[in-house]
Amino acid sequence: MIRVAVVDDHALVLAGLNALLATVDDIELIASAPTAEGARRIGANDRPDVLILDINLPDGSGIDVVRVLRRTAPTVAVLMLTMHDDDQSVLAAMRAGARGYVVKTADPEEVLRAVRSVAEGGAVLGAGVAHRALDVFAAAPRTPPFPSLTVREQEVLELIAQGVGNATIARRLGMASKTVSNHVTNIFAKLQVSDRSAAIIKARENGLGRA
Incomplete structure (x- = not known):
């Protein structure tokens, strides 16, 4: 049984x-x-x-x-x-x-x-x-466009590039909202951008956000 x-x-x-x-x-x-x-x-x-x-x-x-x-x-x-x-x-x-x-x-x-x-x-x-x-x-492995990012940060950035908000990112990746916010802050620092719009532009210029 x-x-x-x-x-x-x-x-x-x-x-x-x-x-x-x-x-x-x-x-x-x-x-x-x-x-x-x-x-x-x-x-x-x-x-x-x-x-x-x-x-x-x-x-x-x-x-x-x-x-x-x-x-x-x-x-x-x-x-x-x-x-x-x-x-x-x-x-x-x-x-x-x-x-x-x-x-x-x-x-x-x-x-x-x-x-x-x-x-x-x-x-x-x-x-x-x-x-x-x-x-x-x-799918064949490829070199990530931003090697300074951790794997989790890459996942978060991909969703940011798709226009997904933090609350939805938290649900999709199974993380707390605060954890997502911390990842976003780290991503902005590593990409040397000041806001979400700039991060989206930079990510899309490097092939992200096409899903």
Whole structure:
């Protein structure tokens, strides 16, 4: 029996997953919660085989929860189930330690297959994100245009160049807003620019912001 917990702040999603899991004999729903704090508590106390987790939660990012559980409950396999299917969210979740990533538009059988696969130690990318993610991983490495920036600062600058605001950057990369602000300050200093507009221009002149 696969012991599963679900964390999502939408009651309809919780009800739908509860109904879906009740239709199969090899999966048991043991806990649910609507918050990041609830997810951390479930991971620490209930130790489910699989934790189905959304990215956007009212008290924090699901990606931050993955990082915490990777340290505190490494036996819990996290399956992200979210509406976000952009490359940044997928890569941030997988780098944090998620075992799988499926969008909420997936059909029920795809969700069940994903639960079983991550429970067995596999890694899953839902059909809606797999092809794009493979393209990203297969892309030839290139020298970053601003080598003085850290990897995280490069990620932040790419989103700045796309015109994305700090709050959205925080959600996509699974960081606190204050951390994003600190990265932005460091980026401006390293690029020797005084404001966001100048940073966008400089980044785009060097090939960023085309996604």
